[in-house]
Amino acid sequence: MVQAKPHPQSVTEALKKLSPSESEQIIQFNHPEKYRTSEWYTGHGEITASGDGRSFEISATYTLRGEVKLVDGVFEPSNPTLAEVYSHRGRCVAIVDRTVDELFGDSIRRYFEYHEIPLKLLSCRAWESDKTPETVHQLLKFLGKDGCDVSRNEPVLVVGGGVLSDVAGLACSLQHRRTPYIMVGTTVVAAIDAGPSPRTCTNGSQFKNSIGAYHPPVLTLVDRSLFRTLATGHVRNGMAEIIKMAVTDDPVLFELMEQYGPQLVETHFATIGGDEELEKIADEVIYRALFSYMKHEGTNMFETYQDRPHAYGHTWSPRFEPAAKLMHGHSVTIGMAFGASLAVEMGWLGTEERDRIINLCRSLGLSVYHPILEDIDIMLEGQKNMRRKRGDGGLWAPLPTGIGSCDYAQEVSSGLLQGAVDKHKQLCSAFPDGGSGKEMYLRDLGLE
Numbered sequence: 001m002v003q004a005k006p007h008p009q010s011v012t013e014a015l016k017k018l019s020p021s022e023s024e025q026i027i028q029f030n031h032p033e034k035y036r037t038s039e040w041y042t043g044h045g046e047i048t049a050s051g052d053g054r055s056f057e058i059s060a061t062y063t064l065r066g067e068v069k070l071v072d073g074v075f076e077p078s079n080p081t082l083a084e085v086y087s088h089r090g091r092c093v094a095i096v097d098r099t100v101d102e103l104f105g106d107s108i109r110r111y112f113e114y115h116e117i118p119l120k121l122l123s124c125r126a127w128e129s130d131k132t133p134e135t136v137h138q139l140l141k142f143l144g145k146d147g148c149d150v151s152r153n154e155p156v157l158v159v160g161g162g163v164l165s166d167v168a169g170l171a172c173s174l175q176h177r178r179t180p181y182i183m184v185g186t187t188v189v190a191a192i193d194a195g196p197s198p199r200t201c202t203n204g205s206q207f208k209n210s211i212g213a214y215h216p217p218v219l220t221l222v223d224r225s226l227f228r229t230l231a232t233g234h235v236r237n238g239m240a241e242i243i244k245m246a247v248t249d250d251p252v253l254f255e256l257m258e259q260y261g262p263q264l265v266e267t268h269f270a271t272i273g274g275d276e277e278l279e280k281i282a283d284e285v286i287y288r289a290l291f292s293y294m295k296h297e298g299t300n301m302f303e304t305y306q307d308r309p310h311a312y313g314h315t316w317s318p319r320f321e322p323a324a325k326l327m328h329g330h331s332v333t334i335g336m337a338f339g340a341s342l343a344v345e346m347g348w349l350g351t352e353e354r355d356r357i358i359n360l361c362r363s364l365g366l367s368v369y370h371p372i373l374e375d376i377d378i379m380l381e382g383q384k385n386m387r388r389k390r391g392d393g394g395l396w397a398p399l400p401t402g403i404g405s406c407d408y409a410q411e412v413s414s415g416l417l418q419g420a421v422d423k424h425k426q427l428c429s430a431f432p433d434g435g436s437g438k439e440m441y442l443r444d445l446g447l448e
Contacts, residue, residue, distance in 0.1 A: 140175060160190065248309035333368060337358050
């Protein structure tokens with residue numbers, strides 16, 4: 001059967017009906033709740049037609065509902081927190097740090113057995129040297145069709161330190177493009193910084209954390225009783241992330257650290273010794289550090305703005321940390337101490353406040369100087385890398401303007417940088433140890 005060709009006038013009329021009007025059109029989309037793919041994520045958007053039939057713009061907003069909770073005895077059968085999440089899902093898929101598995105694996109398995117929740121657990125080594133794309137691929141194999149085949153709305157349980165939170169979080173961001181996860185940090189760094197952070201990552205060549213995605217946990221559980229088994233050096237290492245928030249955002253936290261910091265290191269956050277008063281102080285310090293950190297980090301999830309106080313100590317250190325093979329916390333405090341000296345040179349900070357910052361770091365056995373700072377080529381390369389990472393709009397280095405406040409240096413010239421390094425070296429040379437810290441190097445890379 002041969003159909004008649006449409007009359008040209010009919011085609012014209014049809015095109016008129018299909019074409020946008022000459023005026024701008026804005027169509028908003030708010031999707032019905034029944035179509036949601038997750039209980040933690042929502043979003044809406046709009047499409048704007050220019051009216052000329054040649055272009056249109058799209059904007060979309062993504063919203064995450066996350067929670068951070070301090071809990072006691074997270075793997076005690078009497079604690080319902082995890083059971084409430086996983087019981088109605090029929091199983092729990094977990095990625096656990098290998099060392100944590102050796103220490104707490106029996107408790108984790110007993111917990112899920114008690115609540116009659118099937119557990120699929122992968123024990124994963126998570127040293128700094130394992131923070132690679134290869135590790136992420138191994139985790140994806142476990143999560144994907146060749147392993148547990150997790151669904152897009154099934155929260156993976158991640159239990160471990162900062163390295164595991166970074167690589168497992170990145171794997172979850174890639175699985176189905178967005179698989180939720182629950183983070184139980186077993187180190188101080190993981191509990192109050194890397195764990196709840198939306199930034200997941202692996203290391204790139206000569207630049208730390210350069211490959212990653214923004215994908216925060218939907219629930220972060222902080223149980224300081226897990227700190228009891230840490231080596232003291234790892235407790236000390238995590239203190240740097242608390243100090244950065246105390247310096248830039250919370251003067252009360254700074255004073256608590258000045259008064260109680262050494263005790264918290266010695267007692268592993270009051271998990272050794274049974275001092276009830278110190279236990280309250282430990283909870284207060286952890287809560288204040290978490291709240292201050294997530295107040296800025298969690299509400300600026302995609303780093304769309306660079307007024308980020310939690311980046312204090314993290315401007316030059318991502319470049320010199322791998323070069324000097326430093327523990328992350330020591331690298332950060334070197335960056336913070338140098339940043340305080342730089343702030344003095346810029347007229348932003350008084351010498352008395354600089355000395356308080358440096359003395360607090362030193363009182364905990366953390367490093368405030370390393371000869372790597374004298375390699376100006378590395379320092380300038382670090383600035384170049386960070387400028388690119390932060391969007392080419394400037395360096396935006398957070399520097400203290402007082403105890404509990406900061407501002408952001410858009411640029412630091414090579415002359416100013418060199419002068420600040422010289423002044424900081426001179427200041428630290430008066431210390432008996434030259435500004436070195438205790439156990440400052442990465443042992444898993446063969447250094448003591």
